[in-house]
Amino acid sequence: xxxxxxxxVAEYEKLEVELSNPEIFxxxxxxxxxxxxxxxxxxxVDLYREYKKVYEAYNDALDMxxxxxxxxxxxxxxxxxxxxxxxxxNLEEKIKYALLPKDRDDDKNIIVEIRAxx
Numbered sequence: 001x002x003x004x005x006x007x008x009v010a011e012y013e014k015l016e017v018e019l020s021n022p023e024i025f026x027x028x029x030x031x032x033x034x035x036x037x038x039x040x041x042x043x044x045v046d047l048y049r050e051y052k053k054v055y056e057a058y059n060d061a062l063d064m065x066x067x068x069x070x071x072x073x074x075x076x077x078x079x080x081x082x083x084x085x086x087x088x089x090n091l092e093e094k095i096k097y098a099l100l101p102k103d104r105d106d107d108k109n110i111i112v113e114i115r116a117x118x
Contacts, residue, residue, distance in 0.1 A: 005048045005095070012038065012045045044098040051091040058084035 015038040018024060024031055061084060064077040 047095045054087045
C-alpha cells in the first residue's frame with residue numbers, strides 16, 4: 001500500500017507542476033482533465049501525508065520510551081504512543097476508503113420522477 005501511495009503523491013505533485021504552467025491554459029480540455037484527476041486523488045494524498053506525520057510522531061514516542069530515564073517523560077511518551085497508534089489505525093481506515101475506485105457515473109446528473117401509488 002505504501003508504494004502505491006508514494007506513487008500517488010508523486011503523480012499529485014506532477015499534476016500541480018503541470019497546472020502551474022501558464023501554457024496549459026490554452027487547452028481547456030486538458031486543464032479540465034488534469035484538474036479533475038488532481039481533485040480525485042487529493043483526499044488520498046492529504047490523508048497519506050497526515051499518516052506519515054503521525055507515524056513519525058509514533059516512532060519518536062517509541063524512541064523516547066527506549067532512551068528516556070525520567071519516569072515522568074516515559075509516561076508522556078506512553079500517552080503519545082497510545083494516541084498516535086489510535087490515529088494511525090483511524091487514518092489507515094480512511095486511506096483504504098479513499099483508495100476505493102470511484103464510479104464514473106457519480107459526477108453525472110440524474111432525474112428522478114416520483115409518482116404516488118406507482
